Amino acid sequence: MSDFPTFFLRFLPDLLHGAGITILITAEGLVAGFILGLLTALARTYGDKFWRGLAVGYIEIFRGTPLLVQLFLIYYGLPGLGITLSRELSAFLALGLNSGAYQAEYLRGSLLAIGEGQMMAGRAIGLSRWKTVWHVILPQALRLAIPAWSNEPVSLLKSTAVVFLIAVPELMARAKSIAAKTYDPIASYLAVAIIYLAMVYLLDLVLRWMENNTRIPGFDMEGKKA
């Protein structure tokens, strides 16, 4: 352990390369999950029976089963149905679908918190239902969602570690191969832990900045949600 700094520096370039891939698949999953989650939350809150049912089904299935099971079903299961996807695409799909289910719940919570009143006020001046959602409800709901939603990027970043099991060469996969090569699992996984920590720390900074820069003057969401 005494020469951990040397070890760390020696493998840093390789680990950073893996971290880059980790960040990339996190970002992809987050964006895909956001779009999917937003559509799902809207469907569940404002859709008719059919869309509500579809949204609930999707959310329940993907929050009710382990990410790893979803990943394996996509990567090893789908070929059985004649659909073979690359490792990267499988990882992207699993992370996006999984994250979308969680993000849908965060976003739905804030859509509901905005309340009926804003919808009524929008309709009263002649905005259609969907225009009111777009111009009135969403701008408020998205800001309101940030504090709770901020868990998701961090959680997703850490979840990406499972995709090394289908050999996507991300951070965790690098650590595993370094551990095998050097016979020093402690140092390898410790180095990886430090890099994950650093990434989470930076991510938190970005999220806090976002939260502070989207405040509506004079409007504290806790206090009044007319």
Add this chain to the structure above:
Amino acid sequence: MPETILEARNLTKVYGQNTIFKNINLKVKEGEAIVIIGPSGTGKSTLLRCMNLLTRADGGQILLDGEDITAKGYNEDKVRQHIGMVFQNFLLFNHLTALDNVMIGLTKVKKMPREQAIKKAMEELRRVGLLDRADHYPGQLSGGQQQRVAIARALAMDPRVMLFDEPTSALDPELIGEVLGVMEKLARDRMTMLVVTHEMGFAREVADRIVFMEKGSIVEEGSPDDLFYHPKNDRTREFLWKITELYGKKEKDKGGAA
């Protein structure tokens, strides 16, 4: 004979097992200010919300300028821009400045060019005395100011008629006057108005006609003088007596505000 702008014919509303009101008939003529009074829970808010189709009536018709807007397939969104509505709890769009609150209907519903919309919105803010608050968010305005912005927001659409649902009930007593002042001015300018309120002073001064509603039906209607000084119905008399007592006392306590 002034034209009828808004009319309810045999209007009925049911929530589940509860009949909120039944066979309501009400005509609002051009330039007229009608005040609806009545105990709470009587269906006044529901009636107003039916009038601009925010809530579906279960029976009867609503006519705007003689056209049946409750007919199947009628474009609701189009109707609502012609019927302004002001709510008890203001319901300004919290993420928009006063100016943007007033403008949004112009740009997004009427598709007015931005420059023109700004001009028109500023004009409406001036009308309610809030030109200097144009760039304030609702959270930075007092209740009275918020309600005046809400009135400007509705006026900006150039509605045929304005509906007010207890516009001063959520306000601190010292802020009621500024909102009633704006409404009085509107009435003087012959804006067609249907107002639910407990402000008897306003009703007496401004209303052309007062409608007393109780338990889902119109008990009595007439000029302020008729209703206040010669009510035909005992229930009207009783209600007016109670409300004058209650609000008169409150006004005295607050040093005669409003």
